[in-house]
Amino acid sequence: DTEVTQTPKHLVMGMTNKKSLKCEQHMGHRAMYWYKQKAKKPPELMFVYSYEKLSINESVPSRFSPECPNSSLLNLHLHALQPEDSALYLCASSQGWDLNQPQHFGDGTRLSIL
């Protein structure tokens, strides 16, 4: 069972829509992550937040806009996406950046762009 909750589980949207993905954890973790996983590929990092501040952006297009409103929540705002953005979007959290602290993942949001 995962302690990182992602909503919605599935999302279908058109290229002109605006939608948001949500991620929530109540483990007191101060680092949160967004990963993208295409079919039959490994996850790839998109963003890292530490203490509610964006620390790393892996050159992600601006049509993806992350937000961390508080230490328990992480959002990913989507606008004007392309069909190639269809993927599984995974959220993860960890106590911090300490290499000895594992990241824990949610089960993701499966996004389809029409």
Place this chain on the structure above:
Amino acid sequence: DAKTTQPPSMDCAEGRAANLPCNHSTISGNEYVYWYRQIHSQGPQYIIHGLKNNETNEMASLIITEDRKSSTLILPHATLRDTAVYYCIVRVANQGGKLIFGQGTELSVKP
């Protein structure tokens, strides 16, 4: 780029031990070896991690060679529910703690 190399697939008989190898010849002294698995349609599940010493928890054992250039994940009594993609990851310092996933090993546990 991922710093690990794993076989793309392996089979294991149910009830037997599954031994999943991983090579990480360029690992640095302060970098940890992590193992995750991903069952279809779920997020990656943390299994175990280690730095130098062998580690064991309720899910698995991690054996790291003395030179730290390779490791083996051992599932002592594999069940059908252990069928998944297993990722061996070297967690690199000074990169925000991010995980760089390689291609992983697809383990099939067969009756």
